[in-house]
Amino acid sequence: MHEISLVQGLLQQLAELARENRTTKVVSVTMDIGPLSGVVEDSFRFGFDILSKEDDLVSGATLIISTTPVTYRCCQCNYSHQTSGTRPDCCPECGERFLLAEGGDELILQKVEME
Ligand SMILES: [Zn+2]
DSSP states (O other): OTHHHHHHHHHHHHHHHHHHTTOSOEEEEEEEEOTTSOOOHHHHHHHHHHHHHTOTTTTTOEEEEEEOOEEEEETTTOOEEEESSOOOSSOTTTOOOOEEEESOOOEEEEEEEEO
16 A cells, blocks of 8 residues: 555655754645546545554644546547546547547645644
């Protein structure tokens, strides 16, 4: 489960932010996770639950995950179609099957609330 190491990376990032802001408590963390990032939201949440308990800085913090959209662009007519991650079978405009995915692979620390 590679989400554990991603959460470890996140906690390190939070520790640095807390040092910079001279705070000792993180209240909430908002992450943007794209459906094509390969990150399983439930696993990420699970990893956060386990690791945050052992970390005074983030214990009890709320993890908010927002899923970013994926845009599929048609190679034929350039029609773009925004989805929550499911690839359309073909272009709804012209029926072309070759669609390019744009975005949706992000794993971004969007917002941190500290005390
Ligand atoms: Zn098309």
